Amino acid sequence: MSAVVVAVDLCKEYKQPDQTVIALADVCLSVSAGEFVALSGESGSGKSTLLGLLGAIDRPTRGSVRLLDKCIDSAPAEELARLRREHVGFVFQDFLLVRHLTALQNVRLPLLFSEQPGEIGLAARLLDRFGVGTRARHRPGALSRGEMQRVALARALVNRPQLLLADEPTANLDARNSQVIWDLLEELNREQGLTIVVATHNPELAARARRVIRLDRGRLVSDDVHT
Amino acid sequence: MRLAGRARAIAGWALSSLSFHRTRSFLTVVALGLATALLIATLGFATGYKRSVARDIAAMGYQILVTGKGCPHEAATLILRGGTIPMYLQEEVYARILAQPEVGDATRFLMQSVADASDASRQIYVGIDGRFLALKPDAKFQRGGWFSSDTAAEAILGYNVAEYRRLGLGDRIRVQGEEVSVRGVLDRLGSQDDGMIFLPLGRAQILFEKRDRLTGIGVRLKELDAAGTLIDRLYEWPSVQVVRLAQVQATLLTTLAGIRALLLGFAGLCLFIALVGVFNVALITASERTAEMGVLRALGCPRATLFGLVWSESLLQALGGVGFGIVLASVLSRSAARLATAWLSFVPPATDVALTPGGVALSGLLVVVLCLGAAALPAWKSSVVAPSRVIRGAP
Numbered sequence: 001m002s003a004v005v006v007a008v009d010l011c012k013e014y015k016q017p018d019q020t021v022i023a024l025a026d027v028c029l030s031v032s033a034g035e036f037v038a039l040s041g042e043s044g045s046g047k048s049t050l051l052g053l054l055g056a057i058d059r060p061t062r063g064s065v066r067l068l069d070k071c072i073d074s075a076p077a078e079e080l081a082r083l084r085r086e087h088v089g090f091v092f093q094d095f096l097l098v099r100h101l102t103a104l105q106n107v108r109l110p111l112l113f114s115e116q117p118g119e120i121g122l123a124a125r126l127l128d129r130f131g132v133g134t135r136a137r138h139r140p141g142a143l144s145r146g147e148m149q150r151v152a153l154a155r156a157l158v159n160r161p162q163l164l165l166a167d168e169p170t171a172n173l174d175a176r177n178s179q180v181i182w183d184l185l186e187e188l189n190r191e192q193g194l195t196i197v198v199a200t201h202n203p204e205l206a207a208r209a210r211r212v213i214r215l216d217r218g219r220l221v222s223d224d225v226h227t
Numbered sequence: 228m229r230l231a232g233r234a235r236a237i238a239g240w241a242l243s244s245l246s247f248h249r250t251r252s253f254l255t256v257v258a259l260g261l262a263t264a265l266l267i268a269t270l271g272f273a274t275g276y277k278r279s280v281a282r283d284i285a286a287m288g289y290q291i292l293v294t295g296k297g298c299p300h301e302a303a304t305l306i307l308r309g310g311t312i313p314m315y316l317q318e319e320v321y322a323r324i325l326a327q328p329e330v331g332d333a334t335r336f337l338m339q340s341v342a343d344a345s346d347a348s349r350q351i352y353v354g355i356d357g358r359f360l361a362l363k364p365d366a367k368f369q370r371g372g373w374f375s376s377d378t379a380a381e382a383i384l385g386y387n388v389a390e391y392r393r394l395g396l397g398d399r400i401r402v403q404g405e406e407v408s409v410r411g412v413l414d415r416l417g418s419q420d421d422g423m424i425f426l427p428l429g430r431a432q433i434l435f436e437k438r439d440r441l442t443g444i445g446v447r448l449k450e451l452d453a454a455g456t457l458i459d460r461l462y463e464w465p466s467v468q469v470v471r472l473a474q475v476q477a478t479l480l481t482t483l484a485g486i487r488a489l490l491l492g493f494a495g496l497c498l499f500i501a502l503v504g505v506f507n508v509a510l511i512t513a514s515e516r517t518a519e520m521g522v523l524r525a526l527g528c529p530r531a532t533l534f535g536l537v538w539s540e541s542l543l544q545a546l547g548g549v550g551f552g553i554v555l556a557s558v559l560s561r562s563a564a565r566l567a568t569a570w571l572s573f574v575p576p577a578t579d580v581a582l583t584p585g586g587v588a589l590s591g592l593l594v595v596v597l598c599l600g601a602a603a604l605p606a607w608k609s610s611v612v613a614p615s616r617v618i619r620g621a622p
Contacts, residue, residue, distance in 0.1 A: 085527020100247030
């Protein structure tokens with residue numbers, strides 16, 4: 001299978017006034033099309049940083065990333081933005097829905113700046129599919145956390161991405177909602193063959209993924225594929 | 228179509244954001260509206276004033292005014308406004324003026340301002356000769372007609388006098404202790420004449436004890452080009468002052484220019500304060516919505532679109548402010564005219580705030596452009612938010 005994203009010797013450092021924080025050090029990995037990968041590790045192990053680099057949200061201090069066969073290390077910011085809006089879907093831990101927009105408007109948001117003619121009914125269908133169709137006209141403030149994350153998931157999928165990156169999507173949810181979100185991710189991977197990389201510090205959920213990459217203090221310490 | 232759809236979506240976004248921050252948006256729109264209204268009203272009043280002065284002077288029917296010695300501009304202004312001028316011409320000057328080759332027609336008048344015993348107002352009486360109304364291009368009788376003789380105890384009423392005092396033909400009014408009967412009522416002229424009572428010149432000279440005296444002589448020229456020649460000649464006459472009404476108009480407009488500059492300065496200050504508000508609101512919006520902008524960038528929103536999103540909020544506020552300002556200017560135009568009247572020595576009675584499409588468009592465009600200029604920096608700051616801001620732990 002072809003690689004959707006390839007990282008080679010990835011390093012990310014944050015320079016502080018008094019020290020340099022190494023968030024990621026010499027990480028190499030390749031994610032193939034259709035894979036469901038769980039990034040596990042303690043808080044601060046570098047999972048979110050790695051997701052940001054894989055999804056062209058951030059640039060590495062050293063190393064390189066190939067996303068959909070394109071080297072993105074030196075690509076201009078607007079080219080990275082184009083890659084993200086056309087090929088990558090993001091789900092964030094804090095949902096990060098726009099407060100003044102309704103659930104449906106939030107889901108349609110990526111279509112607002114997409115050059116491709118968006119399918120106007122897709123947003124509503126995704127909300128229906130994720131069980132929040134009746135909440136389409138509500139603003140995030142009126143939604144529960146579980147509902148907000150399902151809206152965020154619908155938003156990540158509305159541009160029909162090839163790669164879905166989810167940063168601790170269940171961290172702020174109760175057990176039942178965590179289960180619902182994880183089930184949805186597995187369903188998307190199984191039925192649509194969507195490539196998914198999920199960061200989680202929950203070992204039980206991570207164990208459900210076919211491939212689990214473990215990070216510790218910015219270093220990749222294991223990369224296990226379950227058969 | 229796609230572009231129109233995107234523009235609609237961006238406008239929808241902006242509206243949604245503005246309605247989410249209702250109080251902030253409302254106050255910004257109100258401030259912009261007040262500044263716009265002031266700007267429109269100032270420009271509109273200046274236009275209205277110019278029109279009214281031009282109309283009043285044209286309504287007089289003559290181009291040159293001859294008065295007794297003194298400041299001719301003051302005399303002309305007093306005659307336009309109506310009042311007693313403490314300088315008089317001798318009757319014989321009239322015959323001499325008529326004999327000048329440049330003169331096409333001329334009219335004599337004696338103007339007196341008398342305090343009304345019943346209230347604090349003053350009534351203007353004008354003694355006129357047979358040519359006075361003939362020279363006025365729009366003067367016509369609504370009822371009745373001309374005096375039976377030059378010394379008859381009769382009066383012709385301006386439209387407003389008849390209307391407010393409910394006087395009709397044959398009614399009697401007291402002037403300087405003597406009763407005179409209403410002989411005619413003039414149709415509305417839209418000038419000071421509407422508020423005046425006209426008497427036969429001879430009777431007015433008797434009533435006001437100004438025998439053989441005139442307040443002024445209005446001269447209509449055969450050819451406008453001959454004005455200079457005639458005025459040069461009349462300057463040589465003793466006890467005579469001559470002024471062109473065009474000069475009076477220019478003097479009045481110079482006074483207006485000063486007031487207009489003052490009002491425009493005030494409007495500019497209001498606009499500046501409103502723009503600081505727009506800048507401030509856009510800046511607050513940019514800083515408190517950094518996470519939101521970061522999400523949009525992370526989702527792939529181009530910088531230009533993000534700039535447009537923030538800018539469109541300011542554009543909508545500006546358009547809302549301009550719309551509100553136009554309504555406000557329309558509603559408050561009379562009050563604005565009254566306020567400005569208090570600062571000017573002479574304001575024609577029918578002066579209003581002329582809301583011309585050009586003036587309104589210019590004011591609106593200025594406010595919108597300045598508003599967009601004020602919001603440009605905050606919009607740019609929003610557009611350059613790094614998408615990595617959404618990554619947890621990123622500094």
